[in-house]
Amino acid sequence: MNARTPVRRARFGDLLAAEWLKFWSLRSIPWVLALGALAVLAANLRTAQYTHDHYLPGEGDPVVMKQVALNGSFDTASADILMLLAGSLGAIVIAGEYGTGLIRTTLAAVPDRRAVLLAKAAVLTAVLTGFGIVSAGGSFGLTQAVLADRGIGQSITDPTALRYVAAAALFAPVCGLVGLCLGTLLRHSAGAVVGTVVVLFFLPSLVTERYRWSADLLHALPFAAWQRLARTTLAGMRPTEYPATVAGSWTTYAAWALASVVLATVVIQRRDH
């Protein structure tokens, strides 16, 4: 061999670059992201168009109408699309490595498993945050332009509108990290995707807000947290004895993201590969 290869100590940044390349070098991923963003835009444009066609200026409480206008920019269907897409992507990013056996090649090349997982989580978070900003932000811009001529289009400079868009955009990386965690735990792509759907999608529908304890449980789930953050006013809502708080919902986002990464790191560290 030769002496031309200079030795430089590898840093975490090198792992980020490696995982970034791995993420984008799978042909299906850019397509999935592009189609997902288009689906979110299409769903919301349809909702906004409906609001546009059925809203009579001057009708309704302006506070409620603001909510209606915002709902046009990112409705529950979009949240479902985002959740499924981000969760599945997170699950597949790691379960795909287990399923193919690539994980052994990866970990033999980088025995520091924690660093591998953190790099994966960082790349996933960056990509999905970008994806969330593009799809939720883009959707906001387009739909509010549609609603502008009815006089209810919102501006992103409005703090509640900003929170609405931020909650939608950040929902993507939170769901992605939950998927990453389940993918690490289950090691099987299909199983991990199903598990992610169960946790993110079905769990919230099984929990009622009627009792204190179950309301606390519900508010600790990512989907319910998004719903609360997307609620600019509680007026016009069915009253509940135990409403969720905005701060609590942000905490839920952070807690799920953090707990997912920690759990996945612990598991990958201990397991035989």
Place this chain on the structure above:
Amino acid sequence: MSTAVRCGGPGRSGTVVAMIEVNELTKRYGRRTVVDRLDFTVRPGHVTGFLGPNGAGKSTTLRMVLGLNAPTSGAATVDGRDFRGLPRGLREVGALLDAGDVHGGRTGGAHLRALALGNAIPRRRVDEVLAEVGLADAAGRRIGGYSLGMKQRLGIAGALLGDPPVLLFDEPLNGLDPEGVLWVRGLFRRLAAEGRTVFVSSHMMAEMEHTADRLIVIGRGRLIADESLGEFAARAGRTGVAVRAAEPERLTAVLRAAGATVRPGPDGSLDVTGLDPGRIGELALEQRLLLYGLTERGASLEEAFMQLTADSVEYLAGEPR
């Protein structure tokens, strides 16, 4: 350019002896012991064959050396260090465990570039190893479309990326065409001649016969032999005798009683070891057994290997310990 300078990291002396050391290594899954108090050392400058029948524990041992599996007890170290404690691996040990351990959706080039990036290996090196294994033209194609032989070459390219002093290969000849087999043998010998430690597993003695100069043989997770190919060949020199008899069952009993090992051979003959032809003839005469043929023959390395591993299996199954 010596291995020492190329690979000498901080805290290492000038003369690096990058050995693989396996010490009382044991791996149990539940009640099943896959690797059982294994002890051996793999030294630089040789191609060391790691032989054993399927399920002998070879892959598990290699995975423990690479830190992928944690030993139940004992230790496996490379250059005196536990691989699991290293931040990066490719400059220390290059490994090909399974050619299928890749993602079929990526191109061969992207796969190697990702490995190189994580280990801070320059991009140029990827092109070098691709050319070295003969995959330069296939680098832009997706791995899913590669043949098994091409995947083996890609895996070997990955092992060479970091220019490491230690190389591990698990069944690297699977799926290679004859030209590929010759190339791999030449490559292994060259890597060893450069002073590297080259450790190659196989379940086929015939593969190792022309590749390895030292052998470590295991069966049921235990060490059976750790010697040079020459010493192993000397074992193979033990002659066997092919005997054709009118009453093979009775003769088998008689020969076994006299301490021989008897196995049914092809076309009804008996494969006898442990007695010379003269003694077999005498015993047959004493018992008035008719012999049709008595042929002395030397065992091949393959047979020596089979016998050695079969003995270990019999020993484990039959002897009370």
